[in-house]
Amino acid sequence: MNKEQQELLDEAYQNYEKEIIRQRQIQKVEVARLRSQGKRLKVALIKLLSKEEFINKIKTDIEFSKKWKLKIEERELSLSERTKYKKERGDRIARTFAAYTHQMLDNANIPTRLITITYNDKTITSYE
Numbered sequence: 001m002n003k004e005q006q007e008l009l010d011e012a013y014q015n016y017e018k019e020i021i022r023q024r025q026i027q028k029v030e031v032a033r034l035r036s037q038g039k040r041l042k043v044a045l046i047k048l049l050s051k052e053e054f055i056n057k058i059k060t061d062i063e064f065s066k067k068w069k070l071k072i073e074e075r076e077l078s079l080s081e082r083t084k085y086k087k088e089r090g091d092r093i094a095r096t097f098a099a100y101t102h103q104m105l106d107n108a109n110i111p112t113r114l115i116t117i118t119y120n121d122k123t124i125t126s127y128e
Contacts, residue, residue: 015068017048059074
């Protein structure tokens with residue numbers, strides 16, 4: 001997760017936390033009012049999720065996600081997406097990885113060339 005994403009999550013969680021604290025205060029006042037009228041109540045405190053619990057619930061509960069106006073989607077990248085990302089970065093790590101991959105394939109005697117010969121509508125393909 002990058003810095004901007006982390007800041008966005010921090011902001012969303014802070015807003016959530018403030019709202020839960022506000023709701024707890026309202027609950028406390030209402031319970032005190034009802035008890036002053038002689039009513040007996042058993043009250044469950046509104047649960048404040050930890051940041052990790054909040055994020056996991058956002059990922060798995062659509063209604064909760066909508067309520068807090070936060071959406072987190074994760075998916076695995078395909079090999080072609082990862083390769084494209086590596087090429088776009090073009091940094092030293094990507095070049096080192098490419099060199100390592102070629103060396104590993106060379107050590108395993110994996111062909112480096114594809115040869116295709118076509119003559120009279122007959123095609124023969126080989127790898128060397």
